[in-house]
Amino acid sequence: MKSPQNSPSALLELIDALKCLPGVGPRSAQRMAYHLLQRDQTGARRLAFSLNLALDTLVRCSLCNNYSEHEVCSLCRDDERDRSKLCVVEMPADLLMMEQARCHQGLYYVLQGRLSPLDGIGPKDIALEQLLKRAQDGVVEEVILATNYTAEGEATAYYIAEMLKRQQIGVTRIARGLPVGGELEHVDSGTLAQAVYERKPV
């Protein structure tokens, strides 16, 4: 798989750049580069454009910490949502799953991560300070913890619950209707909805 000196540098550079994608090693990167050059130059040009566009226009919503093209995202601006309920999820994909399950009419807070001491991710590495401030806006009455039921997701929920309860903020946890070790992303809507309906105080 080593590329000799005489490969054009723009090709070697592209192969190397593709390796920044998760799950893409040297061999996949090479296959992707040749595929794009030979069979999908339009797709390649579009990918370059989309990468730059996303980097240039996406910011974190100041209310929910999700990706947004505006300072406050459209979901947080939606007047029909129940602003007294704030659902905390780990990742944007989890928010999408919650929306598909149609079991939560409130707003969200996206941690963009989870506590993971083994990976060196502590309370200061995810946006917990910002969540504490967000939950104290005087409108939020219940924070619903919808982190995964993995060891890390549970530790994160526990930490947040302790943090919020010290400030007399009501906290609930979605029910363990999810399979143990399960992740929101991989669960069906019905199971997820059930877990929300059966949430209990912590």
Add this chain to the structure above:
Amino acid sequence: MKSPQNSPSALLELIDALKCLPGVGPRSAQRMAYHLLQRDQTGARRLAFSLNLALDTLVRCSLCNNYSEHEVCSLCRDDERDRSKLCVVEMPADLLMMEQARCHQGLYYVLQGRLSPLDGIGPKDIALEQLLKRAQDGVVEEVILATNYTAEGEATAYYIAEMLKRQQIGVTRIARGLPVGGELEHVDSGTLAQAVYERKPV
């Protein structure tokens, strides 16, 4: 996995654009997009730059049909190569494997494909006319067919051999030292070198 209306369009567009990569479905594309935005914005920017650079600067070498930044690539310009021997391979990756095996001091011709009637790829879809012309430069004495020993690679070799023999051009085929059904890309250098040394007239 359906994304709701309220996801920012630049994010949806990036996820969609990533699906042009071979082997990347909706779920991988979403994972890749979040990874780039959260953890590797530098990598994302570099990938966009490399895609544009490759598209803007890479052309096919007019002698060997491989990717090159010049009209004639550095390998074809190398004075130390034996210009009387022309090795035909299917893909650029096969050329790299040949170079690693250090068993061929001549030049190359890269088909950028193979005959594949089932996929509708006939003689006119790979650069066979150009190969015929290339082999008739008056310097080439032997065309070494190093297409894969797959059904398609063998059909391609057979077709090229017939085409060249009609023009009284000497043609050899690398020995079937490769495992039957094997592809150059997945074979060790020693086996490949042996196959080249044992090439025989066809």
